[in-house]
Amino acid sequence: MAKSALITGITGQDGYHLANLLNEKGYDVYGLIRGQQNPKRDRVIKEQPFVKLIEGDLTDQGSLIRAMQIAKPEEVYNLGAISHVGHSFKSPQLTADVTGKGVLNILEAIRAVGGEKTIRFYQASTSEMFGGLDYNRPGVGYDENSLFHPRSPYGVAKLYGHWITKNYRESYGIHASCGILFNHEGDRRGVEFVTRKITNAVARIKLGKQTHVELGNLDSKRDWGYAGDYVEGMWRMLQQDKPDDYVLATGETHTIREFCELAFAEIGIKLEWQGEDVNEVGIDAATDKTVLKINPDFFRPAEVDILLGNPAKAEEVLGWKRKVDFPGLVKLMVETDLALEGEVI
Ligand code: NAP
Ligand code: F7E
Numbered sequence: 001m002a003k004s005a006l007i008t009g010i011t012g013q014d015g016y017h018l019a020n021l022l023n024e025k026g027y028d029v030y031g032l033i034r035g036q037q038n039p040k041r042d043r044v045i046k047e048q049p050f051v052k053l054i055e056g057d058l059t060d061q062g063s064l065i066r067a068m069q070i071a072k073p074e075e076v077y078n079l080g081a082i083s084h085v086g087h088s089f090k091s092p093q094l095t096a097d098v099t100g101k102g103v104l105n106i107l108e109a110i111r112a113v114g115g116e117k118t119i120r121f122y123q124a125s126t127s128e129m130f131g132g133l134d135y136n137r138p139g140v141g142y143d144e145n146s147l148f149h150p151r152s153p154y155g156v157a158k159l160y161g162h163w164i165t166k167n168y169r170e171s172y173g174i175h176a177s178c179g180i181l182f183n184h185e186g187d188r189r190g191v192e193f194v195t196r197k198i199t200n201a202v203a204r205i206k207l208g209k210q211t212h213v214e215l216g217n218l219d220s221k222r223d224w225g226y227a228g229d230y231v232e233g234m235w236r237m238l239q240q241d242k243p244d245d246y247v248l249a250t251g252e253t254h255t256i257r258e259f260c261e262l263a264f265a266e267i268g269i270k271l272e273w274q275g276e277d278v279n280e281v282g283i284d285a286a287t288d289k290t291v292l293k294i295n296p297d298f299f300r301p302a303e304v305d306i307l308l309g310n311p312a313k314a315e316e317v318l319g320w321k322r323k324v325d326f327p328g329l330v331k332l333m334v335e336t337d338l339a340l341e342g343e344v345i
Contacts, residue, residue, distance in 0.1 A: 249309020
């Protein structure tokens, strides 16, 4: 009998990669899709016809119970969230309801169908729970025991989801694990996130569809991996005899500025920086044209300055290791965007 898995956030980046992985492993894959006319439904049906879609919403307890009854899952992956940090400052209450309380709703749905001993649960926790303020171990990075200090409504909501998952593990014996994942990107990343925004703009600049890109803070540092590698780690967590929490990261950190330099280099542009603060610009060294400007609209009320993860526990216990490195990630994303933008006339 094939195992059954239910994925919330099926239309998101990680939902896409995880659904493919579970399908390759022979699972029956169910995906929770929200809204009465979700524009991403057709894409899932076209690209991943093996996914069985169930309508529901993390804020709607009844729909989650119904999803459990239909999918009868052995494994539930809770990837659904308001996941954009900048957006969470604009819709903090919605973020609390979906990203925070939504986790409680799905855990209660597991209890409602008596799944405490039969359903394994993955919670998508995040490096945004750390926040960077206590970063005092350069070169070592955050691990599972580091101090939390979220710097956004998103980070705060995720911290609730993290602790309620641990609490349900301790209280009801649910096989519930939290993956504390550092940034992971790829060709399925939404264009609202900085990496994809850059690679999409770079492709459009190369094809003459756009003159420049406007960004916010160029100096924050992120530990960026490839999403395809990270969903493998999620699955491995649920295959362990005991539930636990794991950091998935690369152990390297880079600035947004470095990401821009590598991405532009992929299309043969050497970036030169001129000016300071909001007046700083990125210039194409060969033509003197401005290809990058600062737009303060993209600054956040509070910023996480540096994220660097220590994946030692996941490497040792799960046998997990990232495969795609930083230059490889940038190359993969620019190449995909060039191909996609080349197709779109
Ligand atoms: P994503 O692309 O933004 O996808 C988020 C998903 O959540 C979408 O499918 C979205 O559906 C769904 N969603 C939003 N509101 C919902 C609601 N009320 N009910 C049910 N589903 C809802 O995010 P991702 O990059 O794949 O990340 C997956 C998870 O990992 C998220 O929880 C994220 O916070 C977390 N995480 C991500 C990273 C990263 O670097 N990618 C790192 C750490 C943790 P619609 O398409 O209908 O909006
Ligand atoms: O920002 C800076 C921005 O939005 C990265 C989510 O998946 O990873 C993601 O959160 C950095 C920040 O990702 C722009 O200020 C500059 O310092 O790509 P991002 P994020 O905030 O790190 C974590 C682990 C998650 O859990 C989240 O769900 O880039 N930045 N200029 C910009 N960011 C954006 N979005 N747009 C800009 O124009």
